[in-house]
Amino acid sequence: MGIPEPSSSARAVVTGASSGIGAALATELARRGHSLILVARREGILQATATELAQEFGVEVEVMATDLSDSAATTALCEQLAGREISILCNNAGIATFGALVELDAEYERAQVRLNTVAVHDLTLAVLPRMVERGSGGILMVGSAAGNMPIPHNATYAASKAFVNTFSESLRGEVSGQGVHVTLLAPGPVRTHTPSPEEASTVDRVVPDFLWNSSEYVAKLSLDALERNKMRVVPGMLSKAMSVGGGYIPRKFTAPIVGTFYRKFGD
Template identity: 75%
Template sequence: MAIPEPSPAARAVVTGASSGIGDALARTLASRGHSLILVARRGEILEALAAELRTAHGVEAEVRAVDLSDAAATAALADELSGREISILCNNAGIATFGAVADLDPDYERAQVRLNANAVHDLTLAVLPQMTRRGGGGILMVGSAAGNMPIPNNATYAATKAFVNSFSESLRGELKDTGVHVTLLAPGPVRTQTPAQEDESVVDKMVPDFLWHSSTRVAEMSLDALERNKMRVVPGTLSKAMSVAGGYTPRGIVAPIVGTFYGKLGEGD
């Protein structure tokens, strides 16, 4: 079975839907007729997006203003989703930090693990039983090329994305012939538009324009790949290079190189 067709009862869930890839995934799903549950911390932004999608595409769009780094809040959302008809789950929400772990806020690092790894696991476990019973569904995991290698000065993020990458591809093996599709998106730098010079972040300044990928294009590629049950989508030159480096370059060589780059990001932040 392919990804279920849109229906009045079914919902596609997008976490981190308030910006970036999550916003683009929500817009693309709505344009294809899917009703949505939009999840992020910033409820006012989600409400505006939901209203826009209802008007533009005639779909239902529900808002859940949830901080997925809060274990109790994530558990409540997982409990709700387990009892809803969820056709697609896009595990997109995530945060990153730059710099040596010893110098970073330990509470924020723990929150990063809960958001980037634990919430992905919890929400997947919530919807998976219903998908396998129906014999259809789609789970899009937003991992990262950073999860393919050790990255000093980006250690917590790289480790959590390694979990997402491995969990996604392992899950595919378990779900073979069930009708449930699992696709891993491993993007490099992604943005909606090129910022004005005065609004550039340190990442914008350090990563050349030609290496950035459009969030809209990434969302379209990802959902097309999920429909085909493709294992992994790696959009962009930088993410492809990082994937190759992580797979074939000795870690003792690649870690210091990328660690130096990410250390500069930490200094800029």
Template identity: 65%
Template structure:
């Protein structure tokens, strides 16, 4: 059966909704008529987004300012979600670090695992029983093409996204007969618009323009893929080619090449 249609008591949840793909997913879900719970750390940004979605699409938008890297705060949010009628979960929040693990702040690396791994796992565990009981629901997990192969100087991020990719695809096999759709989004680099050359970040300067994917397009094809219960959505022809290549090229060859690029992203 399809992902549940919008209804007055159901909510679609979007984590990391304050920017980039998360914001685009919230907008696209609202455009499709879904009432929302949006979450991120920056409450003022969420409130601004919520006001815009209410005005533009006439949907209900609940704001939850939560640091999902904080286990205690995450537990409170998960306890709420377990009691709600959650029709769609977009587990999108994530963060990345660049550079050799030995040179990075251990506390920040642990926070990255908390957010990218346990932030996904705990929220899925919170909403999944209700979806299975209702025999309807959709779970979209933001993985990454970075989770397909080893990436020196981006090791923690790549490993966490490998978890997101594999967990989502494994879960999909478990619930496919229960009416619950599970899709992993595995894009390359995404952005909303072409930045001013004078204001480009190091990441934007190092990655060629043709490799970037538009966030609005990413959100649309991701939710379309979830509706069709696709296992994996890889937006853009270039990302598809990169994803395919990572599955066939020897890791011993790919890792040093990619690692050299990510070493520059770490400032070396």
């Protein structure tokens, strides 16, 4: 059956919905008529987004403010979602760090693993059984082109996204005949607007403007791919190049080259 038509009882869940790709996914899903559950830490922003989407698109929007790097909070959220009719899960929430691992904050690195991998796994386990039972549903996994290769100075993030990339495509193989769509989004750099010189981060300054994709474009592309049950969507020149490089160039060559580039992001 695949992605079910929007209904008053079903909800599409978007994690990391307070900004970036997550906010764009929520808007695009609402535009398509899906009622929503928005998940992120910042409740105030989620509530404002919920009000705006409900008024503009006439859908129901619930807010579940949750820190997905907190294991207890994630467990509580999963218990709630397991009993709901979840039509779509967008596993989008994630964070990244740059720099030599030994110099980074150890607890923040652990939190990054919990958010980028454990929460993705737990949320999928919470909603998948009922999707399979109904023979319909969709799971969008937001991995990364960074998960296709070893990246010194981005080690935790690259490893966590390697998990998401592989988990997504493995799960897809398991449920391919059971009516559940699973699509991996492996984007390169994405942003909502071109920052001013004062706003620009190191990443903004290092990555040329033409390599960035808008969050709105990525959200639409991803949901179109999920509806078609496409295995992987890789928007943008940089992400495509990293996918090819990670698949065909020996890692002993890619790691030092990419690591030199990523070292600049930690400066």
